[in-house]
Amino acid sequence: MPASSSFHPAPRRLRQLAVSVPLSLALLGGGLPAVAEEMPRETAPTQAEGLPLDELRTFAEVFERIKRTYVDEVDDRTLLKNAMRGMLEGLDPHSSYLDQQDWQDLRENTDGEFGGIGIEVGMEDDGKLTIIAPIDDTPASRAGLQPRDVILKIDNTPLDGLPMSEAVKLMRGDAGSRIRLLILSEGADMPREVVLERAIIKSSSxxxxxxxxxxxxxxxxxxxxxxxxxxxxxxxxxxxxxxxxxxxxxxxxxxxxxxxxxxxxxxxxxxxxxxxxxxxxxxxxxxxxxxxxxxxxxxxxxxxxxxxxxxxxxxxxxxxxxxxxxxxxxxxxxxxxxxxxxVQTVMPLGNGDGLKLTTALxxxxxxxxxxxxxxxxxxxxxxxxxxxxxxxxxxxxxxxxxxxxxxxxxxxxxxxxxxxxxxxxxxxxxxxxxxxxxxxxxxxxxxxxxxxxxxxxxxxx
CATH class of the missing domain: 3.90.226.10 (2-enoyl-CoA Hydratase; Chain A, domain 1)
Known part of the structure; x- marks a missing residue:
């Protein structure tokens, strides 16, 4: 895009925008979006555009079949929230649905104080949870965890097939509690176990x-x-x-x-x-x-x-x-x-949750x-x-x-x-x-x- 392209000057009352690292997590502290004002709503689709009725019928059919035949009972609220999560996560690696706990974690991370071990992680194409970077002066960095280390297991839970959001929740915990990670380092033949003590990560950047x-x-x-x-x-x-x-x-x-x-x-x-x-x-x-x-x-x-x-x-x-x-x-x-x-903007929703949405380059x-x-x-x-x-x-x-x-x-x-x-x-x-x-x-x-x-x-x- 040429430098001469037109753009609007920043208004006096600016939203804080976030530029977050891929798959940045509340556990980690890097790539942290800030709370923004609610974005103005776009106009509703015109009658000519309409809604994709066939896809809506298919969605309702899938919803009903899950309710009726899934091995465990699932309530409507859970299914709808999962649908919204999938809708956002299918856009790009940085858009996501934030429940109230995610929202609280995000605020803590932005202020530089949060509970955990202090790593930035991402999910590779093969589904492996991989360390992007340890945060300085945290349990993770002191234990020698390195970029490209793959986390195979947290305590007794294998991570194969586990959503990254669930893996992050497993790594969070009270300060002073211990966590065991099974780590496979790049070039290593065998994984190794690393025991860390969680801490309140409150350090200068x-x-x-x-x-x-x-x-x-x-x-x-x-x-x-x-x-x-x-x-x-x-x-x-x-x-x-x-x-x-x-x-x-x-x-x-x-x-x-x-x-x-x-x-x-x-x-x-x-x-x-x-x-x-x-x-x-x-x-x-x-x-x-x-x-x-x-x-x-x-x-x-x-x-x-x-x-x-x-x-x-x-x-x-x-x-x-x-x-x-x-x-x-x-x-x-x-x-x-x-x-x-x-650039990601964090927008509050009426139910107390929020969404992190890619809104600009x-x-x-x-x-x-x-x-x-x-x-x-x-x-x-x-x-x-x-x-x-x-x-x-x-x-x-x-x-x-x-x-x-x-x-x-x-x-x-x-x-x-x-x-x-x-x-x-x-x-x-x-x-x-x-x-x-x-x-x-x-x-x-x-x-x-x-x-x-x-x-x-x-x-x-």
Whole structure:
């Protein structure tokens, strides 16, 4: 979609929109939609359009046969709710029906406090419940669970054929209670059992430290309502830790960030941009067409910046990466991102339930839709230690999800730590070490020349 396409400016009273990672769950905290105002109702179908009477008769027939012949008795309310769930889940991987418990879980996740073990999961085409990313500083991350790990069993319940929503409910529980997971890691011959203790997941989405004198590291694990304020505080603390002098460079780490609130993504982008568009959205309804631009009050618009991404970088994290890339504000380094370019709106229903519905696509400042394609880094660096590791760091992407939307372009707790030296960084995290080396190189070269060398200007689209 060309950048010149018309769109409506954001109204003064904005709905909060959600940009959630695929199959994001209340257990997890990433990719969390916000509560929105109720969308205006579209006009009823005209008489000429009518209703598909044959399909309605078939629905009534199926409903009656289930009531009459299913092995167990099923009440009408359960059948109708299941029908509504199926109607939404059949649209795309991100639309879903939310009962009152789901609604409550969603609110808790958006605020960054919820019960569970702290993982982002998705359902692969073969029906396997697979970890997309562990959330930082949670029982899951401390136990060493990794992206691409498959969960085969929760306690004594096999997950084969079990809906993902039911699997999530099994993983939730009171803080302090124990849960056993049977995990099959990628490349392993045999599964292993992992015992975790559930916790109230209430952690900052932002961590920071100095990598070397003058060079900072800012990690954002997900986009929550407080992420913008936390990041602003972290930048101020980094300057203080650097003997109250300006930083020579900063690494913004968005790897394995599953997404979150659109508003938080805009706030983070605005920390580094003093003007220009950040993102805009387009959908069928006029009030789903919004545009967000940077404000002049920017605390870090002159710090050389590198953004780390990988296949677990999704949704709101891709908005930030795309904005900084298109505005030529940062060098994007790592591997291709996940590729989720759709926006979900959460709408309340009269019975106290709600629905999460895909209502728009978002576009980067140059007009790119990344749906099912993702952000390509300016500098590709795969994960590894001292030697190059050619394995894909994350193979499940939006384009792999069953029922995903096609691309609109026509193509298919702030933590203090002792600052390590750069060799230690490179040994423990090859991508981060390379980012630090590039930042140092940018301080030797003219910054604009370095940007042009690794990230040529994006042509008009």
């Amino acid at each position: 932002v961590t920071h430290r100095l990598l070397d004198p003058g060079y900072g590291y800012l990690r954002i694990s997900q986009f929550q309502s407080a992420t913008g304020d936390e990041a602003r505080t972290a930048l101020a603390q980094l300057r203080k830790d650097n003997d109250a002098t300006s930083l020579k460079g900063l690494v913004l780490d968005l790897r394995n960030n599953p997404g979150g609130l659109l508003s938080a993504a805009v706030e983070i982008s605005d920390l580094f941009l003093s003007n220009g568009r950040i993102v805009y959205t387009q959908g069928r309804l006029p009030d789903s067409e919004l545009s967000f631009s940077a404000k002049a009050d920017t605390p870090a618009d002159d710090i050389p910046l590198i953004v780390l991404i990988n296949g677990g970088t999704a949704s709101a994290a891709e908005i930030v990466s795309g904005a900084l890339q298109d505005q030529r504000r940062a060098i994007i380094m790592g591997t291709d991102s996940f590729g989720k370019g759709s 978002y576009f980067t400042p140059s007009g790119r839709s990344i749906q099912a394609e993702g952000i390509q880094p300016d500098v590709e660096v795969v994960r590894g230690r001292l030697e190059r590791d050619t394995r894909r760091d994350f193979s499940v992407r939006e384009a792999d999800l069953d029922g995903r939307l096609d691309n609109a372009n026509g193509e298919s707790e702030a933590v203090q730590s002792k600052a390590p030296t750069s060799p230690v960084v490179a040994e423990s995290d090859y991508q981060l070490g390379e980012a630090l080396n590039l930042l140092k190189g940018m301080n030797v070269l003219d910054r604009s020349a370095a940007l042009e060398a690794v990230a040529p200007a994006t042509p008009d689209q």
